[in-house]
Amino acid sequence: MTNLNDIHIDTNEVLKNIVNKDNQYTIPIFIPHLGCKNECVFCNQRKISGASSDVDIEEVKKLVEERLKSFKQNRKIQIAFFGGSFTGLDKEEQIKFLKLANTYVEKGVVESIRISTRPDYISKDILKLLKRYNVKTIELGVQSMDEEVLLESKRGHTSLDVIRAARLINLYNFELGFQIMVGLPKSTKEKEIETIDRLLKFKPKQLRIYPVYVLKESQLYEMYKKKDYSPLTLEDAAGRVAEVIGRCRKSNVSIIRIGLQSTEDISENAKDLIGPVSDNFGEYALSKIVLNEIIKNIPKEKEGSDEINIYIPKRYISLAVGPKKANKKYLEERYNKKINIIGE
Numbered sequence: 448m449t450n451l452n453d454i455h456i457d458t459n460e461v462l463k464n465i466v467n468k469d470n471q472y473t474i475p476i477f478i479p480h481l482g483c484k485n486e487c488v489f490c491n492q493r494k495i496s497g498a499s500s501d502v503d504i505e506e507v508k509k510l511v512e513e514r515l516k517s518f519k520q521n522r523k524i525q526i527a528f529f530g531g532s533f534t535g536l537d538k539e540e541q542i543k544f545l546k547l548a549n550t551y552v553e554k555g556v557v558e559s560i561r562i563s564t565r566p567d568y569i570s571k572d573i574l575k576l577l578k579r580y581n582v583k584t585i586e587l588g589v590q591s592m593d594e595e596v597l598l599e600s601k602r603g604h605t606s607l608d609v610i611r612a613a614r615l616i617n618l619y620n621f622e623l624g625f626q627i628m629v630g631l632p633k634s635t636k637e638k639e640i641e642t643i644d645r646l647l648k649f650k651p652k653q654l655r656i657y658p659v660y661v662l663k664e665s666q667l668y669e670m671y672k673k674k675d676y677s678p679l680t681l682e683d684a685a686g687r688v689a690e691v692i693g694r695c696r697k698s699n700v701s702i703i704r705i706g707l708q709s710t711e712d713i714s715e716n717a718k719d720l721i722g723p724v725s726d727n728f729g730e731y732a733l734s735k736i737v738l739n740e741i742i743k744n745i746p747k748e749k750e751g752s753d754e755i756n757i758y759i760p761k762r763y764i765s766l767a768v769g770p771k772k773a774n775k776k777y778l779e780e781r782y783n784k785k786i787n788i789i790g791e
């Protein structure tokens with residue numbers, strides 16, 4: 448007779464930090480590479496580094512108005528300046544954007560403003576300016592806290608810059624967010640775990656995490672061609688992201704993005720992209736998190752049983768089974784038992 452091991456996985460608890468973004472509308476304003484004078488090896492826009500803004504303020508206004516009209520439900524709205532190093536822009540330029548965004552905050556139409564920038568572009572004066580215009584959230588592009596990785600990636604800042612910037616941002620009472628990457632040159636799983644552990648000490652509210660893709664026309668592509676850099680496999684990248692997110696379980700940080708947003712240039716079909724590219728990277732990583740949790744909950748030995756029943760909330764069944772049933776197959780091989788994944 449078959450003895451069944453029943454295991455119940457509290458996926459809601461496991462994935463609680465992964466924010467359901469449906470509770471807020473974001474109006475993204477992209478200012479690509481604006482204000483950045485750096486040459487990170489994974490970035491392919493260095494040719495236009497330091498270029499001044501050609502984002503027309505009237506266009507931004509039009510975009511905001513259009514987006515505002517399109518929102519149907521009563522949710523909080525945030526204007527977010529993405530894509531560049533906002534505080535590296537000329538002060539006048541920053542003020543131009545902030546003033547516009549702040550008019551909507553003052554009218555009560557928009558709840559908050561977010562900017563993203565580099566750790567070495569934060570100072571007391573900069574923070575005072577952002578405060579004046581009601582910026583709520585500052586996202587720091589950290590990428591790694593390992594000096595060798597930062598150097599090899601030509602980030603142009605050190606981990607000390609991150610520490611200094613994060614402390615100041617907290618001191619001035621902004622909401623702090625971090626962006627980090629897995630698979631940077633000279634990085635390892637251990638370095639990525641150390642990075643997140645060090646960053647969590649600053650009690651960030653939000654985290655974005657990306658796997659490194661090799662873009663043609665980037666320095667990383669040259670390194671790749673010379674075999675000085677090997678991108679992660681999709682399997683490894685998803686596994687490393689899952690490990691990092693696993694470290695966030697006991698914190699209050701919300702994981703607001705896993706993997707780059709798919710676009711025409713960033714997709715499985717894009718020919719100029721090498722690395723762990725998947726249009727469903729986030730799903731891959733989440734399914735690894737669920738897999739790790741299942742493994743943690745399977746007792747080492749249960750004599751006599753030849754099947755394991757894993758009960759999981761219905762909405763998470765596909766994450767538990769994994770892409771192309773990868774998790775189920777892996778578990779069956781690892782435990783040499785039949786694995787039944789059952790919704791409850």
Ligand code: SF4
Nearest residue numbers: 480483485486487490
């Ligand atoms: S700081 Fe950001 S925008 Fe500037 S080169 Fe690096 S990745 Fe590109």
